[in-house]
Amino acid sequence: MKVLHETGLARAAEFLRLNGRLIDRRRFALHFRGGPAAPLVAALRGYENPDGGYGHALEPDLRGEGSQPVPAQHALQFLHEAGADDDPAVARIAGYLSSITAGDGGVPFVLPTVRDTPHAPWWQAADDPVGGINPTGTLAGMLHRAGADHPWLGPATGFCWRYLEAGDAGPGAYDVLAILTFLDHVPDRDRAEAAFGRVRDVLAAHASSDHQGTLDFAPAPGGYGRRLFDDDAVETALDALIDAQHDDGGWDVAFPSWTPITRPEWRGFATVENLRTLRAYGRLKP
Known part of the structure; x- marks a missing residue:
């Protein structure tokens, strides 16, 4: 089982300092450096x-x-x-x-x-x-x-x-x-549990795209998304996520950038999200 150590977290921190939006830098500080919450709320304003x-x-x-x-x-x-x-x-x-x-x-x-x-x-x-x-x-x-x-x-x-009960197209x-x-x-x-039981197979069949994978739908062990995938799929995806950290410390996105600013903005967001997922699954170690 692969884990991301503090060196990887430090590289992510430097990537965000160089490339991330203020709001994602505030999120990183809150989640991974013990920072206060108020600056994140202020950035959102x-x-x-x-x-x-x-x-x-x-x-x-x-x-x-x-x-x-x-x-x-x-x-x-x-x-x-x-x-x-x-x-x-x-x-x-x-x-x-x-x-x-x-x-x-x-x-x-x-x-x-x-x-x-x-x-x-x-x-x-x-x-x-x-x-x-x-x-x-x-x-x-x-x-x-x-x-x-x-x-x-x-x-x-x-x-x-009503949408869940209609059973329309996938x-x-x-x-x-x-x-x-x-x-x-x-x-x-x-009612939520009963609804999930009815639609689970349909959700599982559509829980992927050309730029979304297992951990986009199951970013943490709890929740219904995790129940769409078996253990091997999740563990394999977590290993791959650790391997996907770039040399610059950030993670990339798999969809196109239509103007130059959007790629670094999305990369900063994705970097924080991916680190939160790794921590949720116990794959982030000091």
Whole structure:
């Protein structure tokens, strides 16, 4: 079994110092150097908009200033990492989501306003976008995890349950991630377990893509994502993840960069994520 030692962690720290966004440097300091949480929350504030949503390239492939649904996921994740689930920003995010939710209770993946800003070519919006399990499942799951009680959560949770019970065509890889986040955190645990039992094989069949692998769906031992893979698959993926650290100390991403800044930004994010995964599985040693 391979492990990443302090020398590898130090190389990652230097990579982030040279290349990472401030917010990812703050995350690294919090998780791996005993740093305080407040600087991470402060760094996140710079991405927030008056409507309660987030933009300003918090999602690196969306370079515009205006709010979009997916950056709200990043914000909720970073607030959670900082132990700030009770921060007023959580309620502001839910309020923003209420303002963009479709009639079926779901949130669109991307809003038409993306067309007016620089963005990766794969971010395409319909003229009248409808709600999708991605990102509604992720957003609802994260807000449930935060203990939020905003009125947005009721219809959004109903939207997710209806999706799971409809048994429609197989989900895409990002849909799988959204479903897993929802099931991991929705309060009705008996219903979540029953739903996972029904859809487990479908999720497992779609838990991969040209740039996503085992550990993207099972980043920690707990949670439903881990139950999609056998032990050998996870252990093999962890060994490969350690081997994938570059000589410069960072990890790369397997999707294209459409403008020069996005690759280092994504690499910094991925480096912190990969280190968190290695630690979660006991593969990070001092």
